[in-house]
Amino acid sequence: xxxxxxxxxxxxxxxxxxxxxxxxxxxxxxxxxxxxxxxxxxxxxxxxxxxxxxxxxxxxxxxxxxxxxxxxxxxxxxxxxxxxxxxxxxxxxxxxxxxxxxxxxxxxxxxxxxxxxxxxxxxxxxxxxxxxxxxxxxxxxxxxxxxxxxxxxxxxxxxxxxxxxxxxxxxxxxxxxxxxxxxxxxxxxxxxxxxxxxxxxxxxxxxxxxxxxxxxxxxxxxxxxxxxxxxxxxxxxxxxxxxxxxxxxxxxxxxxxxxxxxxxxxxxxxxxxxxxxxxxxxxxxxxxx
Amino acid sequence: xxxxxxxxxxxxxxxxxxxxxxxxxxxxxxxxxxxxxxxxxxxxxxxxxxxxxxxxxxxxxxxxxxxxxxxxxxxxxxxxxxxxxxxxxxxxxxxxxxxxxxxxxxxxxxxxxxxxxxxxxxxxxxxxxxxxxxxxxxxxxxxxxxxxxxxxxxxxxxxx
Numbered sequence: 001x002x003x004x005x006x007x008x009x010x011x012x013x014x015x016x017x018x019x020x021x022x023x024x025x026x027x028x029x030x031x032x033x034x035x036x037x038x039x040x041x042x043x044x045x046x047x048x049x050x051x052x053x054x055x056x057x058x059x060x061x062x063x064x065x066x067x068x069x070x071x072x073x074x075x076x077x078x079x080x081x082x083x084x085x086x087x088x089x090x091x092x093x094x095x096x097x098x099x100x101x102x103x104x105x106x107x108x109x110x111x112x113x114x115x116x117x118x119x120x121x122x123x124x125x126x127x128x129x130x131x132x133x134x135x136x137x138x139x140x141x142x143x144x145x146x147x148x149x150x151x152x153x154x155x156x157x158x159x160x161x162x163x164x165x166x167x168x169x170x171x172x173x174x175x176x177x178x179x180x181x182x183x184x185x186x187x188x189x190x191x192x193x194x195x196x197x198x199x200x201x202x203x204x205x206x207x208x209x210x211x212x213x214x215x216x217x218x219x220x221x222x223x224x225x226x227x228x229x230x231x232x233x234x235x236x237x238x239x240x241x242x243x244x245x246x247x248x249x250x251x252x253x254x255x256x257x258x259x260x261x262x263x264x265x266x267x268x269x270x271x272x273x274x275x276x277x278x279x280x281x282x283x284x285x286x287x288x289x
Numbered sequence: 290x291x292x293x294x295x296x297x298x299x300x301x302x303x304x305x306x307x308x309x310x311x312x313x314x315x316x317x318x319x320x321x322x323x324x325x326x327x328x329x330x331x332x333x334x335x336x337x338x339x340x341x342x343x344x345x346x347x348x349x350x351x352x353x354x355x356x357x358x359x360x361x362x363x364x365x366x367x368x369x370x371x372x373x374x375x376x377x378x379x380x381x382x383x384x385x386x387x388x389x390x391x392x393x394x395x396x397x398x399x400x401x402x403x404x405x406x407x408x409x410x411x412x413x414x415x416x417x418x419x420x421x422x423x424x425x426x427x428x429x430x431x432x433x434x435x436x437x438x439x440x441x442x443x444x445x446x447x448x449x
Contacts, residue, residue: 103428
């Protein structure tokens, strides 16, 4: 397939990238290209200018943040995320999810920033970021700003990024004592597309859930934090299977999933509690390990 | 200035299987088209054109990527290795010989990409399990073999 004519610029720094984005009409960030190149082949979008940030070392890193959390450069490829030991303290789930995206070729180019900035309803990272309480560090012509999950994800394919702005990095907060997280997909086949994903973050005291964050992906435009489920889980013992079952039973009613070629809305609604229970189990195991 | 002025065409320098080329390309050119049509490296194949089948796979600075999913301009300054880099002086690499011995190809269309995927896998994990092999070739679709002999061929050279 042939792309429409486009102009390309490879900035040498984040500053140059912001300039290129703000000074050119219809300019888009090009990172790994694992989505945008296809979009351009299919002519779903044809930006006038591509600002290639994929080689910027300034945006490719995983390191300890101030205050004990982790900072992840937006242009960090999935493969680097998957192999980073900086995530071992509290964020092993990020390594696992990154290591399962697409295939080896995709993981060698695709970036976590691209995943969250695309905010496709089936993207892996938005629901995970939602339960990890990530913050998104944005840089633009008017300076730097940080926004939380609720503001960053703004409906299907929508984010808080304004014209001329670029996602610089994602910050994960300092891991809490007794906390663990998991991300569980529902797939038709091993390593195939997800019909639904559930991300869970739990903070335990002994076997009791003190705090729970649960998000469902692939069902709505933005990752959904299911507050009913989160309140129902508070005070429940992770080892009490029937209490967990009771807490998760109504999850499907809180969702308005689509019917599509992968699964019907009813199937997704019904499977939501099953997948949620798996995610709770795995998050508890992560908390206890 | 190259870093700040967008250009619709760009001169790129790219090394393919050890040979350096300097070439003017359109910013809209895919790497696979420049490799095949401009640089005559027709051992790099086009399968699905949408980044799903992996037939176009090459090594870019040592990393396995799909060349239909990269713009040629993004490869400016890069080292590309195609399947042709596996053999030396007409001698097949062990991996290639193993594919032949184990009947790991029928039509051969997935084979250039598959060989590079196998090479990339073995460079990371010298003795992969069957599951690791199957995950390692996940980006390469084969319509003929059912993968069984491909897995065997890779296992055959693993650990060596």
